[in-house]
Amino acid sequence: MLASKTLEIVCRLVLTGILLTLSTALFAETKHYSVTAPDGVTIAVQETGNADGHPVIFLHGLFGSHLNWEAQVSRPELQHYRLITYDLRGHGLSSKPSSAEAYSDGRRWADDLAAVIEALDVHDPVLVGWSLGAAVITNYLAAYGDDKIAGAMYVGGVIELHPDQIASHPEVYRDLSSPDLRTRLDAERSFLSLCFEIQPDIVTFQRLLANAALASPEMQTAVPSMTISAAEGLGAARKPILLLYGARDALVRPEPSIARAVALNSLIRSTLYAESGHAPFLEEADRFNLDLAAFVDAVTQL
Structure with missing residues (x-):
């Protein structure tokens, strides 16, 4: 009986060790980098997943940061890819220039993405852009073409800043540029609520709201006039592009x-x-991750 019990304990210890080893291998430690854009803006970059896997670069939306993508970079079904996130200029841990031109000039956002690709020596990435992040991809395509990427997924993507494509919320957008701090923060909360049909849990919502509070006020004021070279970017692209929207x-x-x-x-x-x-x-992270993996695998086999 004692020998049997000892054997059971040993087996459990061995199994625990195996699971710990697999867990460590599966979830790589996040690496952090600082990349300097051509105009001197410092871009905060993060990397996890399999360093030898196919690279996927995630671009968050307005008032976000790399934390928006936790349901992707922390999930086991995507860990075999090289997962790269970064904070857009004026957001998160990246620099927040004070000039309006730093945000209204769409080419600068494109240059940030190009600088990240070059600095991290990324080859044939799949670009995934949410909302404003999709517009950044479009400007990248216009400035640099699609020779260096495998494909792109636009998620709730801004194609152009035209009234027929952007839902009207005049009070919210007006208050986002308010000099009054309370008014601006309340508008950010309203904007964030509008992002979800299926509302996130309270902890996630609070974290995303803190994300929004980090965003540059100068960026908030200038970004509605950001140039988007849709015809030159999307129009000229020949690599696969998938648009994914919530109805x-x-x-x-x-x-x-x-x-x-x-x-x-x-x-x-x-x-x-x-x-x-x-x-x-x-909102539907499990489904999205499977669709993302299918898209990455499809475009990288072309």
Whole structure:
């Protein structure tokens, strides 16, 4: 009996050791980098996953940071990819220049992405851009072409800052530029609530709200006038591009956005999540991660 009990304990210890080893291998430690953009802005970059896996670069949206992508970079189904996130200029831990031109000039956001790709020696990445992040990808395509990427996924993506594509919330957008701190913070909370049809848990929402509070006031004021070179970017792209929207998006109108993108480039494909709002990668994370993995695998086999 004693020998049997001892054997059971030893087996449990061995199994625990195996699980710990697998867990360590599966979830790589996050690496942090600082990349300098051509205009001197410092970009905070993070990397996890398999360093030898195919690279995926995630670009968050307005008022976000790399923390937006925790449901992707922390999930086991994506750990075999090289997972790279970064904080857009004016957001998170990246520099926050005070000039309006630093945000209204879309080429500068494109240059940030190009600098990240070069500094981390990334080859043929799949770009995943949420909302404003999709507009950054478009400007990157316009400035640098698509020779150095494998494909792109736009999630709730801003195609153009046109009234027919962007839902009207005049009070919210007005107050986001308010000099009064309480007014601006309340507007950020309202904006964040509009991101979700399926609301996140309270801890996640509070973290995302803190994300928004870190955003540069100068960026908030200038970004509505950001230039987006849609015709030169999306229109000229030949690598696979998938548009993914939540059908209940309260910020970006899916149908006219998809129609405009396809009018620019008939090769573009799209899909709708019927139950999601503006953030399907959080609202239906399990489904999104499977779809992302399928897209990455498909475009990297071309």
